[in-house]
Amino acid sequence: MHDNQPRTSTPDTFPEVITRYLTAHRAHDTASAITAFTPEATVIDDGNTYEGTEAIREWLDRSATEFTYTVHLIGAQQTDATRYIATHHLEGDFPGGTIDLRYQFTLRDGLVERLVIEP
Numbered sequence: 001m002h003d004n005q006p007r008t009s010t011p012d013t014f015p016e017v018i019t020r021y022l023t024a025h026r027a028h029d030t031a032s033a034i035t036a037f038t039p040e041a042t043v044i045d046d047g048n049t050y051e052g053t054e055a056i057r058e059w060l061d062r063s064a065t066e067f068t069y070t071v072h073l074i075g076a077q078q079t080d081a082t083r084y085i086a087t088h089h090l091e092g093d094f095p096g097g098t099i100d101l102r103y104q105f106t107l108r109d110g111l112v113e114r115l116v117i118e119p
Contacts, residue, residue: 014076017112018084018105026071028064030057038111045117067094074100082107 017036024032034057043050043059050059069092077085086103099119106114
């Protein structure tokens with residue numbers, strides 16, 4: 001049955017690679033977080049595009065130190081065979097102080113090929 005409707009998921013049904021990235025990112029563990037990406041992966045965050053693991057590593061390092069914030073997963077869904085969305089609620093010392101962000105993952109060969117983060 002293919003109804004093409006997003007399926008509500010739970011964090012424990014996410015593929016291991018997404019869980020590994022989210023856990024490492026929350027812990028500011030860049031070395032572990034980077035292992036979730038394909039060598040030619042793309043991340044789009046805050047209107048900026050980062051291509052390749054070196055650019056993603058720099059983005060992870062900067063985002064880990066720029067602001068202090070808490071992260072709570074408030075939603076999880078699988079939109080198709082390779083796409084997942086994790087919605088997080090962030091509170092911290094960044095402009096505005098609170099925001100809900102959608103982390104939209106596209107997987108290839110068991111790794112993250114593309115990650116788009118947007119409200």
